[in-house]
Amino acid sequence: MSVLMISLLFALLGAILFTLIGLVSGTDETAIMVPFTLLVILLGAPPEAVLSFFMAAVLAKHLTHAIPTALMGIPGDTTAVPLIDHASSLRRLGVPHVALRKMLSGGLLGAFIALPTAVLFGQFLGQFADFFKSASGLIFTLAAVLIAYFSKGKWVSIAMIIPFAFFIKSLDQFSFQIVEKHLSISFFLGIAIGPMFYDLLLSLSSSGRASLVRTKPKEYHLAPEIRAWKGFFPNPFRVLTGRQAAHTSVTSFISSLTFAFSPVGMTSLMGEIVGSRNKGVYKKSTSSLAAMNGVTESTYIAEAIIPLLAFGIPLSPVALGPAAPLFNAPPVFTSDPVNNLHNLLTPWDFFLYGLIGLVVAAIIAYPFAMNYARTATVFVMKNISQEAIVGMFVGLACLLAFHEAQLVGVILTLTMATVGGLINRVLGVGAGVQFMIFYGAGYMMTNLLGA
Amino acid sequence: METKVASTEKQTGKSNETYLEVLGDTVVPSSILLSVVISMTFSIGGYFVGKSIFPSIAEPKMVASYSLLLGIAGSVLALILCAKLFKPSRILKEEESSVESFQEILRDMQVDAKEEYQLIVNDPVTRKEMEELGILDTFKKSGVQSDK
Structure with a gap:
């Protein structure tokens, strides 16, 4: 089978899988993207197909995540948090379907602007790649400090850098003694499922349990559906007004260049700017939603592609979270020395196979979300329990860890999840900071302790 | 007034079991534990089965990948099983469009x-x-x- 066909198939797989996952609200994107992307890589998919899969997954997941955001007023994932205010205004005004349509169209537009922009910009930055690669340890350390400062924990996150690096390096040394290879997937997974695992642990603790106890099931309010368009594939340029399309395009373009910033931060910022330029609740909310969803899409895509294409080392919040396996998934991909999509694909490949992913996802997720939003939400809410979902992710993480290093891998993952989850939830040291520390741990310990 | 509050408290306390909030949604404590155990058993179990049967029918270098696939199949199976076993504890309210004026x-x-x-x-x-x-x-x- 040709690489093109395989890529198409993987894009299809990513689009279908993540269209469904997107319906589950409140899912943490790192905890979900990391295991599935790792699976695709470890199963031996060619690098082109891995990229198509990832792009399709990102777009599909974001498009369907607009459904719970618009119809129920709960954020589909963390990047949807800044959209909640405008989405609930429109929901209360009885037009959640308008909010949904604007978000979907904006997202689609943002994605297709981000890809070429990111490829071109990545290529331009590529000339500095040698410098970045040779200084990667130092860069990771500095980036850890910077990201830590902007995380929820702020100063505590910074204070945790050295101890956490020490902790990681110790686990690394000990597991190396047993299995005679340096593990990384197990570390990753631990950091990724940390917050989920923390909740599970807390529920088992007789002292901590009280904070999680609820006396009745969570209530969800689902808005009624008013179908107001004809055909199966509504044209995004007809859904958006000309002005909205222009605002969405400009903000998506700008946020494709700011790949080192947090997607949530960029989304809030761009939303504010667009909101301030439109008057009236209806117009302000619809315009902001379109632009913001475009920005979440474009930052995601650009933050994955630019560091990958330019440096091959993960230097953005997305690259350190959901896209981490594209950089580092030993034995297939490694970032030190760089052997990943960076050197395996040409810029043209990045564009072509990225586009395949986006187009396939657009064909599947966009009409699905436009036409079946409500039906699908009701099905998921009524049939798929949270128990089953959490169970599956813990199971998948353990499976992958076991695949990397048998029991050592599983124990390492659970240890990382415990410590990572605790400092994430209690101290506010986010997953991005933890990933950065993981990358910089070797450099820090060598220079600090001569280890 | 006081009695009213007391009686409602009593009612909610008696009428149902307690729930836990995990990752933003409510779950039944015993179900979530069972679900995690089932899922881990199925996925790693599938991997083990693969490791023991594939060496005789597949190329040596593909054994690990195929076993991984079988492990994934196991975790998907666990998802379906757990979804059947444990019904969601959510209350879904379908709103009328003009609740408030x-x-x-x-x-x-x-x-x-x-x-x-x-x-x-x-x-x-x-x-x-x-x-x-x-x-x-x-x-x-x-x-x-x-x-x-």
């Missing part, structure tokens, strides 16, 4: 209904869009009402 909502959002309507009417693009969606009338009504 339109004007009250606008007032609550600190928006002047008249001004909002004027802004819409004076902007041909937005007005046309809302006409096509059939929602202009709602805004119009509240805009005219507050005018009186």
Whole structure:
């Protein structure tokens, strides 16, 4: 089978899988993207197909995540948090379907602007790649400090850098003694499922349990559906007004260049700017939603592609979270020395196979979300329990860890999840900071302790 | 007054079991534990089965990948099984479109209904869009009402 066909198939797989996952609200994107992307890589998919899969997954997941955001007023994932205010205004005004349509169209537009922009910009930055690669340890350390400062924990996150690096390096040394290879997937997974695992642990603790106890099931309010368009594939340029399309395009373009910033931060910022330029609740909310969803899409895509294409080392919040396996998934991909999509694909490949992913996802997720939003939400809410979902992710993480290093891998993952989850939830040291520390741990310990 | 509060407390305490909030949704404590155990057993179990049967039927270098696939199949199976075993503990309320009066909502959002309507009417693009969606009338009504 040709690489093109395989890529198409993987894009299809990513689009279908993540269209469904997107319906589950409140899912943490790192905890979900990391295991599935790792699976695709470890199963031996060619690098082109891995990229198509990832792009399709990102777009599909974001498009369907607009459904719970618009119809129920709960954020589909963390990047949807800044959209909640405008989405609930429109929901209360009885037009959640308008909010949904604007978000979907904006997202689609943002994605297709981000890809070429990111490829071109990545290529331009590529000339500095040698410098970045040779200084990667130092860069990771500095980036850890910077990201830590902007995380929820702020100063505590910074204070945790050295101890956490020490902790990681110790686990690394000990597991190396047993299995005679340096593990990384197990570390990753631990950091990724940390917050989920923390909740599970807390529920088992007789002292901590009280904070999680609820006396009745969570209530969800689902808005009624008013179908107001004809055909199966509504044209995004007809859904958006000309002005909205222009605002969405400009903000998506700008946020494709700011790949080192947090997607949530960029989304809030761009939303504010667009909101301030439109008057009236209806117009302000619809315009902001379109632009913001475009920005979440474009930052995601650009933050994955630019560091990958330019440096091959993960230097953005997305690259350190959901896209981490594209950089580092030993034995297939490694970032030190760089052997990943960076050197395996040409810029043209990045564009072509990225586009395949986006187009396939657009064909599947966009009409699905436009036409079946409500039906699908009701099905998921009524049939798929949270128990089953959490169970599956813990199971998948353990499976992958076991695949990397048998029991050592599983124990390492659970240890990382415990410590990572605790400092994430209690101290506010986010997953991005933890990933950065993981990358910089070797450099820090060598220079600090001569280890 | 006091008795009323006490009685409702009693009711909620008696009527159902307690739930835990995990990752933003409520779960039944015993179910979540079982679900994690089932899922881990199925996925790693599938991997083990693969490791023991594939060496005889597949190329040596593919054994690990195939076993991984079988492990994934196991975890998907676990997802379906757990979804069947443990029903979601959520309350789904399907809202009517006009629960609150339109004007009250606008007032609550600190928006002047008249001004909002004027802004819409004076902007041909937005007005046309809302006409096509059939929602202009709602805004119009509240805009005219507050005018009186």
